[in-house]
Amino acid sequence: MAAETLPAARRGPRDLTSGPIAPALVAFALPTLGSNILQSMNASINTIWIGRFLGHGALAATANANLVLFIAFAVVFGFGLAATILIGQAVGARDLDRARRVLGTAIGGFAVASVAVSAAGWFASDAILRGLATPGDAMPLAHAYLRVIFLSLPASFLVLVLAMALRGAGDAVTPFAMMIVTVVLDAGLNPVLILGLGPAPRLGIAGSALATVVASYATLIGFVAIVYGRRLPIRLIGTELRYLVPDPAILRVVMAKGLPMGAQMFVVTASALALTGIVNRAGVDHAAAFGVAQQLWSYVQMPALAVGAAVSAMAAQNIGAGRWERVGAITRSGIVVNVAMTSVLIVALTAADRPALSLFLPGGGAATAIAAHANWIVGWSFVPFGVTMVLFATVRANGAVTAPLVILAIALIPVRLGVAFAGAPRFGIDAVWWALPIGSIVSVAMAAAYYRFGGWRRQRMMPPPAPAELAGEAVAAAPPTTRRPPVEPASVEG
Structure with a gap:
């Protein structure tokens, strides 16, 4: 069968x-x-x-x-x-x-x-x-x-x-x-x-x-x-x-593709720890403000992560089905939905930053003022951050995992940390706050360039099963003659 x-x-x-x-x-x-x-x-x-x-x-x-x-x-x-x-x-x-x-x-x-x-x-x-x-x-x-x-x-x-x-x-x-x-x-x-x-x-x-x-x-x-x-x-x-x-073949693919994706979290952590070290040297008020601001920003980032997961699942299914004309539409819809959801949260947080901060920093004081100032500089940067997550989700759905890691590493380490360390002597702690949106802008620019001009469409997660294997195991949910391999037609625009 x-x-x-x-x-x-x-x-x-x-x-x-x-x-x-x-x-x-x-x-x-x-x-x-x-x-x-x-x-x-x-x-x-x-x-x-x-x-x-x-x-x-x-x-x-x-x-x-x-x-x-x-x-x-x-x-x-x-x-x-x-x-x-x-x-x-x-x-x-x-x-x-x-x-x-x-x-x-x-x-x-x-x-x-x-x-x-x-x-x-x-x-x-x-x-x-x-x-x-x-x-x-x-x-x-x-x-x-x-x-x-x-x-x-x-x-x-x-x-x-x-x-x-x-x-x-x-x-x-x-x-x-x-x-x-x-x-x-x-x-x-x-x-x-x-x-x-x-x-x-x-x-x-x-x-x-x-x-x-x-x-x-x-x-x-x-x-x-x-x-x-x-x-x-x-x-x-x-x-x-x-x-x-x-299955050794599947396990090799999971290991080879999974390591770069897991490494992205280490890059993010290393960058965050380095920024925390700069902020800590500015004093306890700045350290407390940064910690509380990060708590609030973690919620602002959530739509990007959720929409990215949705885009990844939808793109993977459509790539498997050979529906490349829908992959681009999924990416565009993901960007629009993410920008809308994230923007609502940013506006709400900016408008009510003092009450939100008072949940963690009761009584106001210097730390509250520092955190509010940081939020005004950093908050909007989660819009380009979300766009980057959507673009990464799409290219990863076809097995392109190295480029997102490299892009993230460049944006977070030489760019973000470079701005923070180089600017701190002249601009003080504001150099750290501005380093965050600058890193986001650089990452979205590189991600967009890779999405448009990179070779991610020609990659595969793993080779398709051999015809003999398909016939011998009788395992497909549709006849093999209707199955399209996850390869983009040359005429499809990125």
Whole structure:
């Protein structure tokens, strides 16, 4: 049999290769935006619990431990995004078996790797924290927190993979629903396990980590229950369970494409740490102002990240289907939607900057004035930042991952840091504030040039399956004669 006939209970995932683009993009982006907001809220709520119940030492401890987790998730995010794009292209090509192969490889590979990382982290947590020069007062707390939090990694990694895989298949609602479960459990259990409320033991900072462990595994169980209970099309059944043994060809692609995407997060972090060092030398008021402003800016960036995820999923499906005329339209719609959403947030934040800042800096004072001034300079720069994210999302959907990394590295390190360091002696701290929009302008200019003139359209995530393989395995959701490879026709305009 040359094609898989899907029963009604296992009908194909959401088709993003036809119909109006802008409404589909907004409908896809909003649940993703909700997930991002909930994730940030969960971190903020847990920080409040730890700070109020355990004090500043515990906050310092979790900050050091969370840096370790960030590094781990940066790598996983890159690999997960690579798998998501492969799944999206397979779904667009109506090749559901290939989508399941990618998902099986991702789950099997991450399961083994996450267990190994979790075990290594449990035994090496003390050495890791010492390598980070964790303050002595915070060391015991950080050690207790990090060891327990490492136990959550297998579930957390697999939840991330499942969420990204479903988005690649066109489903952004299920990951949003499961994020609600995570936040309710994690934020709700934190005070219970920290303080030992009711029958729960009083665990202190380890209780906060244990709350994350419980929430992570409960969310993973819920994810699996939904995938199989609703009989979602990418689930593995019967002989397909053998796909959990990683396919070497798919794994090589996920590794090769995922590393540059994960490296982008390291570039962003390195640039942010360097800017923080400049600001810290200006005094405690400037340091506090920068920290609070970054809290607010993190929310302004969320539409760009959500719209970028939507563009990536839609573009990947259309590239897989050979619908290149829609890829350009998706990119343009993504830019328009992102500019509109981000601009609304920027205007609202600028108009109400003092009340917003007072949530973190009660009583006003010098830090509030500094943060408000910084926001006036920096706030608008998230518009070009969002455009860059949309352009990157499109080119990555066809496997172009090195150029976005290079562009980001140039914009954030020699440009942004160069402006900040070179301008600080003459313009003071304003050099840091202006370095942020200048870096955004340079990055969007380079991203637009690469999108228009670069060779990203000629790349592929991985070679298409051989005809013999397709015929022998009878796995496609449509006859192979109707499948178009993800190659752009020469006549299509960029």
